[in-house]
Amino acid sequence: MAIPLEMLNFIVPIHLIEKTYPGGWEQCRLDHQDRLGHGAWHDEHLFRLGGMNGMDMLLLVEHWQGLGFNTHYGTTRPIKWRDVCIVELFSGGPTLPCCAWCA
Numbered sequence: 110m111a112i113p114l115e116m117l118n119f120i121v122p123i124h125l126i127e128k129t130y131p132g133g134w135e136q137c138r139l140d141h142q143d144r145l146g147h148g149a150w151h152d153e154h155l156f157r158l159g160g161m162n163g164m165d166m167l168l169l170v171e172h173w174q175g176l177g178f179n180t181h182y183g184t185t186r187p188i189k190w191r192d193v194c195i196v197e198l199f200s201g202g203p204t205l206p207c208c209a210w211c212a
Contacts, residue, residue: 112150112157118196119158119169121178125192126156129177166195166204181205 112120127134137156141149150157160166170180173193181187187205194207 112152112155114157114196114198115159116198117160117162117166118198119160119166119173120194120196121156121173121192123151123154123156125178129192131176170195182208 123134126137130137132139138145138151141158144158145151148159158169160169170193174180178192180193181191182189190203190205190207195204196202197204
């Protein structure tokens with residue numbers, strides 16, 4: 110199975126959600142159950158949340174940082190995605206290089 114992509118996509122590997130998200134994958138699914146199938150998608154490997162603009166993505170990054178995720182390398186200016194990745198559908202890929210979820 111695959112996850113559908115829309116305009117802007119915030120993607121997190123499920124194995125990292127299981128380790129880092131408070132309550133793990135089960136709680137993440139419960140927290141997003143109202144968006145599953147429209148705005149939130151997953152397959153057996155990846156979880157995806159969508160947004161329509163850069164502010165949506167910034168808010169998601171900040172929220173997931175607050176949950177304990179190391180979202181990117183770099184301090185004031187991100188240089189590489191770490192635990193998450195933002196992908197723009199129409200621009201052709203990740204907004205920064207991804208670490209390919211260094212297992």
